Amino acid sequence: MLQNNSVLKSKIDQLWNKFWSGGISNPLTAIEQITYLLFMKRLDDLDLKRISDAEFTGEEYTSKFAGEFTLPGTDQKVDKQTLRWSNFRRMSAEDMLNHVQLRVFPFLKMLNGEESPFTHYMKSAVFIIPKPSLLVEAISTIEEIYAEIEKDADEGGQAFQDIQGDVYEMLLSEIASAGKNGQFRTPRHIIKLIAELVEPQLGHRIADPACGTGGFLLGAYQYMVTQLDKNKKNIQPDEDGFIRNSVSSLLTNEVSGILNDSLFGYDIDVTMVRLGLMNLMMHGVDTPHIDYKDTLSKSFTESNQYQIIMANPPFTGSIDKGDINESLKLGTTKTELLFIENIYNLLKMGGTAGVIVPQGVLFGGGKAFIEARKILVEECQLKAVITMPSGVFKPYAGVSTAILIFTKGGETEDVWFYDMKSDGYSLDDRRTKLDGYGDLQDIVTQYKMRDRNKDSDRKQKYFFVPKVEIVAGFYDLSISKYKEDVFEEVVYEKPVVILTRLKTMESEIDKELNELEGLLG
Incomplete structure (x- = not known):
């Protein structure tokens, strides 16, 4: 799919370049930070879709953004709705970086409950995007990537999740340390x-x-x-x-x-x-x-x-x-x-x-x-x-x-x-x-x-x-x-035929040389 969508590929390249110029030059670190942002975006989109589907089908669904979240190590509570991508993306650059670092990312790390493998292995994860400008540019580019994914899904008939998977797999393929060990x-x-x-x-x-x-x-x-x-x-x-x-x-x-x-x-x-x-x-x-x-x-x-x-x-x-x-x-x-x-x-x-x-x-x-x-x-x-x-x-x-x-x-x-x-x-x-x-x-x-x-x-x-x-x-x-090798029989012309052809070629070369000599005087 990506081979046929130069716009999408170009935007993914832009995302890499923004992280590189923003001070995150290690490809593995960059992909990890980009993944966190993609995950925040996808989490919001999936949750809103499941809320809508539940209303249509009558099945029960409890939103991951329902209620309040207590910030680790404090008594401070925040409304989970403020942790949605669709909400914090509208903040000013400084406020957005502060909000994502101190509230959204800690919420993300605890997403599946304290006992889940996800929470266990996210404990040591760190959100290290250093500049408000880089976060704003990254979020803007990711929004453009998702808009292109939706367009491609509508026009090409491929499932949105599958195209998103292609995008993510392309990002993973850029990990320069692949092949180590x-x-x-x-x-x-x-x-x-x-x-x-x-x-x-x-x-x-x-x-x-x-x-x-x-x-x-x-x-x-x-x-x-x-x-x-x-x-x-x-x-x-x-x-x-x-x-x-x-x-x-x-x-x-x-x-x-x-x-x-x-x-x-x-x-x-x-x-x-x-x-x-x-x-x-x-x-x-x-x-x-x-x-x-x-x-x-x-x-x-x-x-x-x-x-x-x-x-x-x-x-x-x-x-x-x-x-x-x-x-x-x-x-x-x-x-x-x-x-x-x-x-x-x-x-x-x-x-x-x-x-x-x-x-x-x-x-x-x-x-x-x-x-x-x-x-x-x-x-x-x-x-x-x-x-x-x-x-x-x-x-x-x-x-x-x-x-x-x-x-x-x-x-x-x-x-x-x-x-x-x-x-x-x-x-x-x-x-x-x-x-x-x-x-x-x-x-x-x-x-x-x-x-x-x-x-x-x-x-x-x-x-x-x-x-x-x-x-x-x-x-x-x-x-x-x-496996048995297949040898094709090669049929060569008889030596007399080859010799005749060589003499003819030699005669033609002599003729051309004589004409050239005449032109040169």
């Missing part, structure tokens, strides 16, 4: 692809043990919401060919409650936890369960908890050997291997995972690499290995990756491989949207129609490999080991 933001179209393959259902417990800003949890949420309306004919595919929505006429309070209790995320960066919480809340998940935890450490004791896991764990780096969870038996400190075993442990029997790994995991010859792959093949039903081109994670990294789809406790008879050549975007640092969907929709179609009796031609993009062959090859899962 092997943490790369997963492109949204790859998240949608994995959700389509693992098919999370209403009532499933769904987790991401290294969730970052919550992209996979949001992808699962949107997939499930879309399924509520899947029989409607007026939902159009997005730019990647997927049908997605964040809102539904069937999203009742009861269904929303089930969805709220379905999504669980963990991360070792408190800032990412806060961003993830707000990301989900801005998309309608009122009480997301995202916690600050290292799921590889001894302090994390969960197992056999989830029906679905979607994850893109850190690709590189290692963990302190003394802090590795004792349930992890691979005997390595490499996080990309430990997460495979950890995800296996977290899945319930019969649970399914869609996990992104560096392609080195598929063929590494070390003992821990082989043992990790053995878990996938011997203790799971390894359903698919989908290799992706190296540009998918640019501009953060050029590492080649693959998607693993596996079900805990099933039996692997053979493994379906797919060699993705294009994800619908250019594979350079710009990642420009190309015409069509690349291989995305073909992967979904072929995966759901896969047939071991038909998908046997290893010269094609996709094919099955029997387990016995994989085991014999030390559980090697690299597609290059099994």
Whole structure:
């Protein structure tokens, strides 16, 4: 969507530039402060909409701005109505900054009650916009961004929440520190692809043990919401060919409650936890369960908890050997291997995972690499290995990756491989949207129609490999080991024909040189 809306993209760039020139040059700090403002705006808009909807439907709804708010550490009470974006945005610059710093932000931090994960991880959050002028300019630009979102939603038919999500995801993509410690933001179209393959259902417990800003949890949420309306004919595919929505006429309070209790995320960066919480809340998940935890450490004791896991764990780096969870038996400190075993442990029997790994995991010859792959093949039903081109994670990294789809406790008879050549975007640092969907929709179609009796031609993009062959090859899962190269026969002209052509060309060159010599006298 953003690729087609230069006005919206320009306004987002303006917002970044205002923060940069206003003295907040660290991209991660800037995105956190911008997120707080977006969250204040969205909180007001959603609350007013829910009040209106409740009046229309007759359902009960208690406004988040009803009553008074006692400022922490004081006896002073303020009318919550004054904390609405629509109210404080009309204040003078000095009064607005003072009001947001001392009243609105403390209210925001306590939004879901003292015992909620959101409040817990917002305790250390600080509102650090230093200048009244920067706050006024930022609020004005955000208002313009939201006006453009509404216009785009009206003209393009896309849900407002989805466009807002695109905007927020674009802001998140600007975090310059992405890629640190092997943490790369997963492109949204790859998240949608994995959700389509693992098919999370209403009532499933769904987790991401290294969730970052919550992209996979949001992808699962949107997939499930879309399924509520899947029989409607007026939902159009997005730019990647997927049908997605964040809102539904069937999203009742009861269904929303089930969805709220379905999504669980963990991360070792408190800032990412806060961003993830707000990301989900801005998309309608009122009480997301995202916690600050290292799921590889001894302090994390969960197992056999989830029906679905979607994850893109850190690709590189290692963990302190003394802090590795004792349930992890691979005997390595490499996080990309430990997460495979950890995800296996977290899945319930019969649970399914869609996990992104560096392609080195598929063929590494070390003992821990082989043992990790053995878990996938011997203790799971390894359903698919989908290799992706190296540009998918640019501009953060050029590492080649693959998607693993596996079900805990099933039996692997053979493994379906797919060699993705294009994800619908250019594979350079710009990642420009190309015409069509690349291989995305073909992967979904072929995966759901896969047939071991038909998908046997290893010269094609996709094919099955029997387990016995994989085991014999030390559980090697690299597609290059099994795919047969296609060599096209090149027919050359006979030497006598080539020689005749060369003589003709030489004669023509001599003629041209003689004419040139004559002209020069």
